[in-house]
Amino acid sequence: MSVEHNLLNYLIAPNPKAARLTRVVQGVDHDGRATDISVVEERPLTIFLNGQEIVTAMTIGDYPEYLAVGFLRNQGMLADDETVKGVEFDEELETVVVRTDGQTSYEDKLKKKTRTSGCAVGTVFGDMMEGLEGVTLPDLPVKTSELYALASLINRTPSLYLEAGAIHGTVLCQGDRPLVYMEDVGRHNAVDKIAGWMHMEGVPAHDKLLYTTGRLTSEMVIKTAMMGIPALASRSGFTAWGVEIAREVGLTLIGRMRGKRFMCLSGDARLIRDADPDSVAEEGRKHRRKGAGP
Amino acid sequence: MSVEHNLLNYLIAPNPKAARLTRVVQGVDHDGRATDISVVEERPLTIFLNGQEIVTAMTIGDYPEYLAVGFLRNQGMLADDETVKGVEFDEELETVVVRTDGQTSYEDKLKKKTRTSGCAVGTVFGDMMEGLEGVTLPDLPVKTSELYALASLINRTPSLYLEAGAIHGTVLCQGDRPLVYMEDVGRHNAVDKIAGWMHMEGVPAHDKLLYTTGRLTSEMVIKTAMMGIPALASRSGFTAWGVEIAREVGLTLIGRMRGKRFMCLSGDARLIRDADPDSVAEEGRKHRRKGAGP
Numbered sequence: 001m002s003v004e005h006n007l008l009n010y011l012i013a014p015n016p017k018a019a020r021l022t023r024v025v026q027g028v029d030h031d032g033r034a035t036d037i038s039v040v041e042e043r044p045l046t047i048f049l050n051g052q053e054i055v056t057a058m059t060i061g062d063y064p065e066y067l068a069v070g071f072l073r074n075q076g077m078l079a080d081d082e083t084v085k086g087v088e089f090d091e092e093l094e095t096v097v098v099r100t101d102g103q104t105s106y107e108d109k110l111k112k113k114t115r116t117s118g119c120a121v122g123t124v125f126g127d128m129m130e131g132l133e134g135v136t137l138p139d140l141p142v143k144t145s146e147l148y149a150l151a152s153l154i155n156r157t158p159s160l161y162l163e164a165g166a167i168h169g170t171v172l173c174q175g176d177r178p179l180v181y182m183e184d185v186g187r188h189n190a191v192d193k194i195a196g197w198m199h200m201e202g203v204p205a206h207d208k209l210l211y212t213t214g215r216l217t218s219e220m221v222i223k224t225a226m227m228g229i230p231a232l233a234s235r236s237g238f239t240a241w242g243v244e245i246a247r248e249v250g251l252t253l254i255g256r257m258r259g260k261r262f263m264c265l266s267g268d269a270r271l272i273r274d275a276d277p278d279s280v281a282e283e284g285r286k287h288r289r290k291g292a293g294p
Numbered sequence: 295m296s297v298e299h300n301l302l303n304y305l306i307a308p309n310p311k312a313a314r315l316t317r318v319v320q321g322v323d324h325d326g327r328a329t330d331i332s333v334v335e336e337r338p339l340t341i342f343l344n345g346q347e348i349v350t351a352m353t354i355g356d357y358p359e360y361l362a363v364g365f366l367r368n369q370g371m372l373a374d375d376e377t378v379k380g381v382e383f384d385e386e387l388e389t390v391v392v393r394t395d396g397q398t399s400y401e402d403k404l405k406k407k408t409r410t411s412g413c414a415v416g417t418v419f420g421d422m423m424e425g426l427e428g429v430t431l432p433d434l435p436v437k438t439s440e441l442y443a444l445a446s447l448i449n450r451t452p453s454l455y456l457e458a459g460a461i462h463g464t465v466l467c468q469g470d471r472p473l474v475y476m477e478d479v480g481r482h483n484a485v486d487k488i489a490g491w492m493h494m495e496g497v498p499a500h501d502k503l504l505y506t507t508g509r510l511t512s513e514m515v516i517k518t519a520m521m522g523i524p525a526l527a528s529r530s531g532f533t534a535w536g537v538e539i540a541r542e543v544g545l546t547l548i549g550r551m552r553g554k555r556f557m558c559l560s561g562d563a564r565l566i567r568d569a570d571p572d573s574v575a576e577e578g579r580k581h582r583r584k585g586a587g588p
Contacts, residue, residue, distance in 0.1 A: 042533040237460030
């Protein structure tokens with residue numbers, strides 16, 4: 001299948017030509033030549049839950065509604081049984097307000113945030129670990145042929161990364177099909193936008209795999225598990241705690257995916273090795289995406 | 295000069311063999327072979343200022359005292375004229391307490407944090423922008439020969455990155471000499487550890503350059519400017535806001551440094567182009583460090 005054909009299959013794909021997401025700036029290169037380059041935007045977005053200001057995130061600025069809902073979901077501030085009545089984005093004020101039906105537990109949560117929020121890894125950690133208690137993810141078989149197909153397709157998809165760099169991507173996948181490809185300056189924002197899309201569109205998680213360009217830290221593993229997604233794959237490397245949590249909750253964890261190579265550090269028994277690694281082409285130079293780790 | 299000779303010149307270099315910083319975990323590779331790999335640790339560290347709990351950071355765990363002091367400095371919670379009376383790290387409790395002489399402004403700051411802290415980029419953003427008002431960095435000439443020498447030496451320095459990946463590095467440099475090379479799971483922690491070292495050792499900033507493996511986001515640019523360091527260089531790419539702030543405060547900003555190539559997006563007039571780019575060797579494959587951007 002051609003890239004073009006497969007791209008038609010995305011429900012949401014990156015829009016690298018969107019005017020609001022990148023800016024051309026003039027610089028000087030190593031030879032002293034004035035050169036125009038494209039760089040990604042980064043702007044504040046303040047998220048409110050009903051009347052309460054929750055957080056200010058730095059984001060490229062697309063899909064603010066999904067980002068807000070996904071952030072609140074992944075922080076445990078928006079329960080399964082709570083109905084989102086409305087989400088209002090105000091571009092000028094750089095705010096997004098999520099309105100719910102019932103009484104939410106945000107006041108308790110906010111108190112906890114004051115005490116434990118780190119800003120050091122982008123999460124309210126106390127809350128997130130708490131949300132994981134008792135989580136066991138469904139057994140999803142993952143075919144290596146699907147992994148290879150996804151990686152190849154995602155790498156070749158036109159993206160802000162290929163246009164301007166300095167950005168992370170996260171892709172929600174089902175089988176060998178990438179469904180929703182979000183990018184953002186912080187990888188947690190890209191994941192939150194996917195969580196928001198899933199919640200607002202009522203998309204089930206049990207048969208999905210999440211692909212990320214970023215590292216498999218405890219934060220990424222926890223977010224994926226909180227979303228109920230049973231498999232997480234990345235080009236980048238692992239942290240010890242990320243591996244530990246993945247094993248505890250039954251998350252299939254695959255990292256260092258480059259060409260035919262990968263490492264599975266959790267859930268190898270759920271891998272179906274139906275592809276011959278030696279038949280997988282090496283990555284082309286242009287599409288060799290870099291991650292913060294070998 | 296040999297690498298070995300230059301390594302003797304570091305005041306602090308990475309210690310990739312330190313037992314506490316990495317762990318060997320067993321996984322399965324693409325060919326189905328059981329394989330041991332080394333992954334970095336990631337652990338919580340709760341920072342106190344006198345009696346007040348400030349934040350919980352996720353860190354690899356080395357130099358907790360420098361991390362705590364640097365974090366407080368970069369958040370504007372520890373003023374120039376405040377004396378650090380003591381810093382106490384408790385490994386078991388995973389806490390570090392910074393004690394100061396006078397009354398600090400942390401209560402005000404903490405109130406602001408509750409309102410604006412994002413955890414979305416790892417900073418208390420409201421405070422940081424405020425701290426930048428009126429900052430103009432000193433004019434530091436930067437020789438391209440020094441840039442090339444630093445990049446080559448840093449890439450070849452034994453590090454946790456080369457050992458286990460999934461980690462960011464930041465290096466404080468003077469002329470062509472890297473002085474202090476810190477690594478951490480979050481690049482902001484690596485910078486904070488350098489800020490803490492500078493504050494506790496009384497090291498001046500006006501003649502230094504900061505090299506980072508991470509992206510040149512607004513957060514990195516603000517932290518560097520807050521530290522009074524007039525030049526920032528990286529292998530990775532830029533965000534638009536990072537460039538804008540660098541130009542406002544007079545920070546020399548160099549990104550996308552790979553082999554002979556780089557882009558200067560702020561302060562090109564301060565570059566002294568004394569090296570012929572064509573004489574610079576391409577990076578060896580083993581030492582080609584990846585960053586989140588082209």
